Amino acid sequence: MKKKKRLGLQKQQKREEIAFWLFISPWVLGFIFFIGGPILASLFFSFTKYNITDAVEFIGFGNYKNLFSDNLFYKSLGVTVYYVVLAVPFTIGLGLILALLLNQKIKGQAFFRTMFYAPTVVSGVSIAFLWAWLLNPDFGIVNSILNTLFGVDGPGWFTDSKTVIPSFVLMQLTALGGTMIIFLASLQSLPGDLYEAASIDGAGPIRRFFNITVPLISPVILFNSIIAIINSFQVFTQAYVVTKGGPNWMSYFYVYYLFDTAFADFKIGYASAQAWILFIIIFALTMLSLLISKRYVHYQS
Structure with a gap:
């Protein structure tokens, strides 16, 4: 009985964990593609000479x-x-x-x-x-x-x-x-x-x-x-x-x-x-x- 209860609790916890990630996935994806990604990209571009039309040129500081x-x-x-x-x-x-x-x-x-x-x-x-x-x-x-x-x-x-x-x-x-x-x-x-x-x-x-x-x-x-x-x-x-x-x-x-x-x-x-x-x-x-x-x-x- 105890093993069944433990298995039941583990399954419930997994379901809750999956539900949690599904519910916050829009925010996570939005952060990665619209906030986190551009932040890292801007950090990279800050060390480059880039004007959209020409190729990226690394110039350090x-x-x-x-x-x-x-x-x-x-x-x-x-x-x-x-x-x-x-x-x-x-x-x-x-x-x-x-x-x-x-x-x-x-x-x-x-x-x-x-x-x-x-x-x-x-x-x-x-x-x-x-x-x-x-x-x-x-x-x-x-x-x-x-x-x-x-x-x-x-x-x-x-x-x-x-x-x-x-x-x-x-x-x-x-x-x-x-x-x-x-x-x-x-x-x-x-x-x-x-x-x-x-x-x-x-x-x-x-x-x-x-x-x-x-x-x-x-x-x-x-x-x-x-x-x-x-x-x-x-x-x-x-x-x-x-x-x-x-x-x-x-x-x-x-x-x-x-x-x-x-x-x-x-x-x-x-x-x-x-x-x-x-x-x-x-x-x-x-x-x-x-x-x-x-x-x-x-x-x-």
Whole structure:
């Protein structure tokens, strides 16, 4: 009887194992052919001179050497870093404030949550066109309101070198839904007894926020910060639709340069090297964030 039971369990385990691999096979095949394969191919091409039409020529670290003497590489990287420095604090700070407001028990709570999250499921191209219209210096609604209410002429927004990057940061207002919803979920999981005890001890809302809320959600702040850094380094759609890298190359983001290299100049090897440099930068910043977080992030364990 025991042997029969063991055989029966073994057969059941095999069936479950086969079913498991069958269920995840679409993802595995998709990863191999559409993600893993291209990643390895790009690593190979980054050491070659390849422009689609000619044969592949292995040149070692030639592409990487050329990158570090390329003015456009430094220009696009500088533009991207400038955007990251502004966009990440803006996204995290405003996302947290929105989550705190939407965590309050008020009428229409579900409606407001839906309204703030809805723009994140809209096409990025549509959002870019919307902001291009809102911030148009000639007939945009924002400058019209500024002129009507305050009697001042609004800035050039996307047409001015000084305001183009802040304008792109402002576009994050319609991309806060993901960050906000993660913060909101973390806020709803916080234990209420800590806040009650702090209130009894005389702690006000600000003190409760910095002494209880921030430490408890610090892992979520770290997670959202890393995601914001990764996303900010990969800005492309907004610049491609609205400014085409202008004015004066001030919105020529790194990924835009990578796109031009690969699909305008057809320098696949050079573009692959650019992609791997971007990966190294993002990986290094992620590791640095995790290293710094050991002092400031508090886990329940």
